[in-house]
Amino acid sequence: MRFLKRLSLYVLIFLVLTSIYKDLTIGSTPKRQENEESASIKHVAFVVIKQKVLPGDSFLTIIEQINAPHIFLMNVEQMRADFMMLNPNVNPNELQAHTYYYFPLYHAGENTE
Secondary structure: OHHHHHHHHHHHHHHHHHHHHHHHHOOOOOOOOOOHHHHHHOOEEEEEEEEEEOOOOOHHHHHHHHOHHHHHHOOHHHHHHHHHHHOOOOOOOOOOOOEEEEEEEEEEEEEOO
16 A cells, blocks of 8 residues: 555656646747737838937837827737837837837838738
């Protein structure tokens, strides 16, 4: 009986360690499937404009000012990705006042496909 308890304990420990290893190396969440809406947003055309950041401005306030008529149609993550593509090594959450950055000006309804 004692042998079975030890064997069960070792098997349980092995399974827990295997599960932890898998979560740390591979991950346990499935990859996010892109739906049609986010896939089409990837192909939205935009023009690059240079904008000076004023004190109190944030990435989202500037994007909203630039793209005001149709900002609600855009995916925030895609806007962040476009901004980071235009400004390598710049965190959109840490913009410096009195500094110029490149921002995307999106065209509503136009795709680059």
